[in-house]
Amino acid sequence: MFSADHLRFFLEVSRHGRLNDASRVLGVDHTTVGRRITSLEKAAGHRLFDRTPSGWRLTEAGRRLVGYAETVESTLIAAFEDQTTSVGSLTGSVRIAAPDGFGAFVLTPQLTRLRRDHPRLDVELVTATEHDALSTRGFDVAVSLERPSPRFMSSRKLASYELKLYASPSYLRAAPALESLDDLRRHVLIWYVDALLDVVPLRILDAMHLDGRPQFQTNNITGHWLAARHGLGIAPLPNYIGEPDDQLVCVLPDEFAVRRDYWTAMPRDLTRLARVKAVDDLLRSIVADDVHLLAPDADDQ
The missing domain is CATH 3.40.190.10 (Periplasmic binding protein-like II)
Structure with a gap:
């Protein structure tokens, strides 16, 4: 049968493409991950992954399930966040992806502001200037030089x-x-x-x-x-x-x-999370304060 726990295993395999990688994130043995996926596929009545020598790849049915599974995941995270987070202080972790220049020279010096307001929030900053940097769900908030695809993404222009x-x-x-x-x-x-x-x-x-x-x-x-x-x-x-x-x-x-332009991207199912909103607010504030970055007009989003 379908359960939120089964969907959690499904999402990690879809993100990492290998049972061993997913098992490390989940903190269980890879055979346990395999059993959970097999159980989920039996309940669904069809394969969700193609097993290939290079890794596990989503089938069309699996790709359709990803959006729903991420919505369930974000709802559970938001509920937990609401019950465990003190007023004004965030916990957990947030991963930010950004191009090398923006990440190193603009964002990193300003992360002290986020740490000051939320000292118990762990921040992961991944910098890379690559075309496929947004092709996998490996971030909570991303900054990109290319306008992100609208599929499962909420995006807006950040700055020029x-x-x-x-x-x-x-x-x-x-x-x-x-x-x-x-x-x-x-x-x-x-x-x-x-x-x-x-x-x-x-x-x-x-x-x-x-x-x-x-x-x-x-x-x-x-x-x-x-x-x-x-x-x-x-x-x-x-x-x-x-x-x-x-x-x-x-x-x-x-x-x-x-x-050139920078764009922000967030998986649609994560936009309600307080820690994602906090990073988005920080990015807007950084742009507003930086004399070398031009904020977009209201109709240029």
Whole structure:
């Protein structure tokens, strides 16, 4: 028969794709997880997973069940939260997913505000700039460079920012003259590893029509920032990283400024949770206070 406990096992297997991984989260043996799934499939009258060498994959029936199971899960969590949380103080844990730049340079310094208000709330911050960062249910609140799919997601535009070109004064003194975008062909460019860059909004160098590839490539924005600061070359950086840094100079500001957007995403079944609302409120407050981030208009959501 169907039960909330069976659905809990079902959700963890759907999220992790392997019994061993799901069993670690659930704190039981993997054979117990397998028995629960088999029992649930018998009650449903059809398979919920295809067992493959690479893992357990949801069938069409399984995919239909996920949304309902997550609704049950979030209702139980909200009920528990309501009964156990003191007024004004949250417990448990919340996982936030964000691109490297936003997560490291914008969100992390402001998490003290969340900790001050909710000292018993554990915060997990996962940073990655990847196209499929939102493809699996591995977060409670996410920030993305791409507009999330509306399927099972509640989303809105969070902020806009600008990518500009930055270099250190020492690099510029030793490098060839830089008066136009064409001159960049004679300079060292710093950017992502092309073969690993699958986020369309960041494929900005293609639009610059430069010959060849960046001479220094790394797969995270902290590497771009440090390389530029230490005189390795010129890096496109978010203005919220480049402008506050007195060891960097913005170059060609009138010729190169690319606006990009951040979006927030939350699984629809989690939007009622107090800890998710607290993170969403924090994100809105951060954007409102940051001079380098532009909050969206009321009709630009």
